[in-house]
Amino acid sequence: MSSYGNVVVAFLYDGEEGVEDGGFSIDDFKFNEGHSGGEVDPTEYYNAVDGLTGYTLKTGLYQIISSNTTVLEYTPGVWEAYATTDDKYGQGQIIWDMYSDIPDPNNPSVPDAAQPNEYEYDYGQGGDQCTNTPGYEEGCYNREHSFPKSWFDDGYPMYTDIHHVVPSDSYVNTRRSNYPYGEVGNATWTSTNGSKLGSAVSGLGYSGTVFEPIDEYKGDFARIYFYMATRYENVIDGWDRNSSSADDVLNGTSNQVYETWYLNLMKKWHTNDPVSQKEIERNEAIFLIQGNRNPFIDHPEYVTEIWGN
Template sequence: MKKITYLIVCVLFTQILVAQDLFINELDCDTPGVDDKEFLELKSTIPNFSLDGYVVVFFNGSTSGNNSSYFLIDLDGYSTDGNGLFLIGSESVTPFPQLLISANTIQNGADAVAIYQASDVDFPDGTVATIDNLVDVLLYDTSDSDDADMIAIFSAHPNFTDIQQINEGSGNNTNSIQRLDDGSYVSTTPTPRALNENGGSGIDFNAISISTSQTQYTEGESFDIVFTAQENVVVDYQFSFTLNNYGFNTSDFTGNTTVTIPAGSNTVTTTITLVDDDIDEGDEEPLIRFVNIEEPFIPFNNFVKLRAIDNDFTVAPFGTPINPTYGVVASTQPSGYYDALDGLSDDALKQALQDIVADPTVVRTQTYADVIDILKEADQNPENSNEVWLVYLEQGMPKLDFQTTSNNVGSWNREHTFPRSRGGFYSIDDDDIANGIDAYWTTNADSLRHGNSDAHALRAVDGPENSSRGNQFYGEYNGPSGTLGGFKGDVARSVFYMAVRYNGLSIVNGFPEGNVGQFGDLQTLLEWHRNDPPDDFEMNRNNVVYNWQFNRNPFIDQPDMIEYIWGNMIGETWQQNLSVSDNVLNEVVVYPNPTKGKISFRGFDTSIEATLFSVDGRQLSTSLVEPNTYINLNVSSGMYLLKLSSEKKSIIKKIIVE
């Protein structure tokens, strides 16, 4: 629900005071910024009250929400504290909640939150608000109009006949709604896990905070964890914590995890040393978490996540897209994979190609969640195995920084090179589950929905840059300024792949707004493809995706085929390039590269033709090269394309002239 900005208004309403064991004590439905400090606080009339058999249900009061449930919390297994309080919120809320929910879960209003004596199965998503088994309810808003329908539903309960909708304040306010002793509500400064105004006396909790000087450390480094209580302790207070989190455990560090705050003090420090092993296990995330802290001590913060950098990362034998290599990575295509295409042209060629890459008896498709794991392998940074290579920013980012919240800054996510809104394919519920490589759907050329999770057309991308690209066509979007554009041929070939793989998709000239299934600009994509030929990085990702999906992007294996379907060879009969086993041009070595103008050749025993092109496709020179000879390029510094041809076969290499 949209969070509308108005002037802050504090309104006080009176509600009938109902004698009950459990009620809603405080709600903060809207906080400044990213809404990560929203919370709900319950209160029982007696301390340490068991919450078994209770549920909390949030209802959406908007027109589209239809007064129906959008979020449920099952309270079985929980109890209120010594003051009868029970705090529900995200990890950003302080003191630390007794029950965690994701940040920015609670909607602003006009909405409602209610407590029921019921089971979680009684409230599937979309359940219309009800007074059956109702224990307590709070109707609230952020300077929105009253939701008359919601008020009518709950006022039908005999204990809530005079129910009112309470205003927390305008959007991004700093207030919370708090229940007073007389049953009325006030909008004022939040007091999570503390008694509200006139709430009587209770236990004075002493909250302990966790802090470190940094959030990131490398194997072999030592660091201090400081625990600080809000008040000095009267007697020695000993407690324990853990750093374990997934694969990170006690074998990865040394140091004391049981500490004591001495009497008369409020702080204790312990030193942790990360074990420097020789195992490439990837970066990990230690999680500092209290184990046995007890009232009157409570966590001020908890689940403090650090980053342990593994210094044993590996470097691939091939280059990145901005420092490319060629011929190092061999295609893993099966023998004869493209043989059925020989002798075909035009639509017959395209159809035969689709029969290969969309063969329902062979090809598989995974879930959209599985794509995360595919990209961690397919888009792995050749310079650091613990990172992915970001397609537009052209730099590495830790694999651990995959976006998991609504905030995409400093994280990476999945980029559809053929945007979903342009193609008409989207996620379904099952797409949220990562099933692994051995669980898959069968698919065919008409399975357009599977374009949503086709890894040949998905890339690891910087979160904000993904938002900047949006669903723009290539040509409208040309990448961030200052980058080298080493991604351009890669994304062009992925779009060409999609237009063959799925019926209903096509590539056209210009920018066809409003025509779902059409993508442009064809001439831009052809230019990008010609000027940035497939390199080892792209061939490696083709091999990785093939291992999952059992199909390949043919325009990486056979890049010239694009010309026969969309380019300057339309109408010509296709004969595939040299096979994987006899492509001798792949063995040609051109050196040095970069060069100051003179380049030498080796790795072949017959004459080949060397044609030099500028990056915009202009032919500059042609030479006949004999084995173990050299040529002088006689060009200014910059990047060039060298096309090597022999017996009607060719290969393109990038040349850097200094």
């Protein structure tokens, strides 16, 4: 009997005669061919970076999470991935959308679809998927590049990297556009679940328009951004030239990666909203599909070990 993540594989010999000469063998049996697959011990996955700190640690992580990865097709690959990566109740029916979910204030980590005005989307092309927004909330869900695709000039494999391409209400996705995440001082628009668009709060270190997700998911997005800074270390230093909003966030280096105001904000969100069970399960599901992990979910301490306090 062998165990692969949540799957146990066993073979039963039902012959009439006894097993002799060491039993039987099965040749060329493969499970999740193409990458290691399955649930892994994060300590073993990150063995190569033991003892490293600072940007040397970041480069070591880049080498780990950039190896033996699978590049998905945008259609149907990303759509199909959501069946397991963002399965809200573990039944393959409802998508977990961070832009529309309204947490129970008494038990925010457990979704219940019971909060006032909360709406949800059915999974699948026969459900509530769409490629064009109807122009209002609660119409359909699509694919949100939480790290805007214009910042990396629509390049691959970033375009279909499901660590940062998340399902979202199509209209909220449109309103977010390619604005940086931030904390809003004066909201010009607020979604049903409380996500905000508006001018940055005073003291943020940035005075432009920002999009602010609700507190329950700020850490999720921060860890996505630390992942992007690490996974694409080899190319990210040139992305600040792709758009003005990219230049507002990226500092043109491959080590610090983000402007100081943005780095401080992401570290704050990372600290204030610790890793959730949702993130852990999503990270595991992505590993089974894409073959790599988000190190900052497995090891939240890597953030300060790389970028300091």
